[in-house]
Amino acid sequence: xxxxxxxxxxxxxxxxxxxxxxxxxxxxxxxxxxxxxxxxxxxxxxxxxxxxxxxxxxxxxxxxxxxxxxxxxxxxxxxxxxxxxxxxxxxxxxxxxxxxxxxxxxxxxxxxxxxxxxxxxxxxxxxxxxxxxxxxxxxxxxxxxxxxxxxxxxxxxxxxxxxxxxxxxxxxxxxxxxxxxxxxxxxxxxxxxxxxxxxxxxxxxxxxxxxxxxxxxxxxxxxxxxxxxxxxxxxxxxxxxxxxxxxxxxxxxxxxxxxxx
Amino acid sequence: xxxxxxxxxxxxxxxxxxxxxxxxxxxxxxxxxxxxxxxxxxxxxxxxxxxxxxxxxxxxxxxxxxxxxxxxxxxxxxxxxxxxxxxxxxxxxxxxxxxxxxxxxxxxxxxxxxxxxxxxxxxxxxxxxxxxxxxxxxxxxxxxxxxxxxxxxxxxxxxxxxxxxxxxxxxxxxxxxxxxxxxxxxxxxxxxxxxxxxxxxxxxxxxxxxxxxxxxxxxxxxxxxxxxxxxxxxxxxxxxxxxxxxxxxxxxxxxxxxxxx
DNA sequence: TTGACGTACTCCTCTAGAGGAGTCATAAAT
DNA sequence: ATTTATGACTCCTCTAGAGGAGTACGTCAA
Numbered sequence: 001x002x003x004x005x006x007x008x009x010x011x012x013x014x015x016x017x018x019x020x021x022x023x024x025x026x027x028x029x030x031x032x033x034x035x036x037x038x039x040x041x042x043x044x045x046x047x048x049x050x051x052x053x054x055x056x057x058x059x060x061x062x063x064x065x066x067x068x069x070x071x072x073x074x075x076x077x078x079x080x081x082x083x084x085x086x087x088x089x090x091x092x093x094x095x096x097x098x099x100x101x102x103x104x105x106x107x108x109x110x111x112x113x114x115x116x117x118x119x120x121x122x123x124x125x126x127x128x129x130x131x132x133x134x135x136x137x138x139x140x141x142x143x144x145x146x147x148x149x150x151x152x153x154x155x156x157x158x159x160x161x162x163x164x165x166x167x168x169x170x171x172x173x174x175x176x177x178x179x180x181x182x183x184x185x186x187x188x189x190x191x192x193x194x195x196x197x198x199x200x201x202x203x204x205x206x207x208x209x210x211x212x213x214x215x216x217x218x219x220x221x222x223x224x225x226x227x228x229x230x231x232x233x234x235x236x237x238x239x240x241x242x243x244x245x246x247x248x249x250x251x252x253x254x255x256x257x258x259x260x261x
Numbered sequence: 262x263x264x265x266x267x268x269x270x271x272x273x274x275x276x277x278x279x280x281x282x283x284x285x286x287x288x289x290x291x292x293x294x295x296x297x298x299x300x301x302x303x304x305x306x307x308x309x310x311x312x313x314x315x316x317x318x319x320x321x322x323x324x325x326x327x328x329x330x331x332x333x334x335x336x337x338x339x340x341x342x343x344x345x346x347x348x349x350x351x352x353x354x355x356x357x358x359x360x361x362x363x364x365x366x367x368x369x370x371x372x373x374x375x376x377x378x379x380x381x382x383x384x385x386x387x388x389x390x391x392x393x394x395x396x397x398x399x400x401x402x403x404x405x406x407x408x409x410x411x412x413x414x415x416x417x418x419x420x421x422x423x424x425x426x427x428x429x430x431x432x433x434x435x436x437x438x439x440x441x442x443x444x445x446x447x448x449x450x451x452x453x454x455x456x457x458x459x460x461x462x463x464x465x466x467x468x469x470x471x472x473x474x475x476x477x478x479x480x481x482x483x484x485x486x487x488x489x490x491x492x493x494x495x496x497x498x499x500x501x502x503x504x505x506x507x508x509x510x511x512x513x514x515x516x517x518x519x520x521x522x
Numbered sequence: 523t524t525g526a527c528g529t530a531c532t533c534c535t536c537t538a539g540a541g542g543a544g545t546c547a548t549a550a551a552t
Numbered sequence: 553a554t555t556t557a558t559g560a561c562t563c564c565t566c567t568a569g570a571g572g573a574g575t576a577c578g579t580c581a582a
Contacts, residue, residue: 016565026472042532053567055316058533066327066482068469075532075574088464091519197521203349204517206467206485206510208329211287221327224467224485224510232521249467249485256465256517258352260458260493277535303562314537319563336544336562 018059036082068222104185144168279320297343329483365446405429423506
């Protein structure tokens with residue numbers, strides 16, 4: 001059996017054994033001794049190398065998994081997590097000139113980067129808005145909204161879920177309430193309806209995903225999500241859409257330009 | 262002993278016992294049966310209630326901790342995590358009109374929100390930039406930069422660490438290279454030096470913290486961080502500063518305004 | 523060549539213990 | 553009144569097992 005590239009435990013340290021082991025493996029990953037996609041030595045190998053019980057090894061591996069450094073595959077082994085190519089979202093991604101190309105923002109960007117975009121599980125309902133959404137839209141929570149929910153995938157890998165809320169008064173019986181919202185997406189439709197879009201405000205949070213989100217985005221353990229809420233304002237100052245999206249944090253880098261004025 | 266507010270296990274389910282238990286507790290937290298700050302029943306109580314081994318209970322609690330829903334305090338118990346008040350960072354936070362008040366952005370904002378701001382562990386070095394920083398600043402990685410690192414706290418609670426890199430050619434022997442950079446902060450100094458700031462570009466990532474970051478920000482388990490890199494551009498298009506900051510995700514909501522043009 | 527099967531290896535779940543260490547309240551000693 | 557000791561309760565670490573289930577791969581029969 002080949003020697004493992006890990007030092008021995010330090011019995012004088014007050015650091016718990018499983019943490020020391022996690023430190024060794026983490027260090028190997030950071031140095032590149034274990035590269036992306038590499039297999040971490042098996043539980044049995046590690047048990048033998050360190051001479052500790054299996055649970056101690058599992059605790060160590062658990063730590064790394066929680067840090068998002070590794071993923072375990074049942075029956076195959078534990079692997080150093082490889083990071084997928086990220087999408088960089090620029091702050092001009094909703095500029096009108098892009099919309100006029102006739103493609104929705106997501107499709108245009110993804111194709112531009114050489115990926116295959118898909119949109120999935122499109123559901124449209126009419127409902128009462130939550131208090132938050134009503135507040136952002138500046139309407140009463142008694143009023144109805146059209147909720148368009150969907151999931152975005154790149155090369156079959158889910159990266160984002162989104163729900164748009166548009167006041168029913170605006171969107172009812174328009175193409176916005178149809179699964180296929182047409183060329184340029186719903187922002188193009190809103191402009192056709194006379195709501196010239198003026199600005200968007202995005203609020204960004206970062207947190208660990210809920211269980212449903214883990215499933216919908218096929219998230220590896222230890223991967224947080226961006227929670228982004230965008231409000232679209234028309235030229236008259238009226239909010240015409242709120243879009244609530246959850247994005248896998250390792251699929252995205254968000255980029256914004258701020259004026260110094 | 263009081264009855265615990267959890268149902269029995271479903272022995273027919275193929276869901277692992279510890280996951281079922283985690284589900285019960287998570288559900289109680291979501292419904293509010295267990296409110297923020299409440300103590301989760303102790304391991305012993307849960308063992309007795311469910312009639313399972315202690316490790317099974319600990320696994321369940323581990324799941325919740327990994328989700329950032331609970332924190333364990335050695336010797337005291339496990340508690341539902343309470344979320345501190347968040348700071349909302351607006352996209353005009355670096356506007357010149359704020360700088361002219363004579364206060365650095367962080368101080369002004371925090372006092373405005375009624376908190377006590379502190380800046381901590383200020384260290385200034387002159388060094389060679391990393392490849393990333395050199396690229397953003399548009400300089401060679403042979404050139405020197407001034408690195409200003411510091412930590413921000415609100416009411417004694419660390420919320421953010423930041424390192425600013427400014428080309429040494431610009432900042433050497435100026436107040437920027439002093440621990441106290443003077444009224445209005447380094448952006449005010451840069452403008453005094455003739456670099457009229459034009460725009461900032463911020464790139465945002467979200468990820469789990471490294472070990473050092475957990476320590477520096479006193480992060481609870483299961484709390485991700487924002488990793489934000491801001492580049493400041495002068496009116497001539499030259500990059501004059503790169504600021505690399507790591508923020509506790511439960512202390513911040515980031516807000517940006519995007520033009521629709 | 524193909525497909526079924528077995529086997530070895532992997533991680534997953536769970537049990538049943540043990541000692542350690544931090545916290546807190548109370549009782550005893552000063 | 554203050555300090556010190558004690559004990560109950562908490563979570564933390566670790567051991568030593570057991571059976572389960574998914575994966576990879578070689579063997580053997582069709």
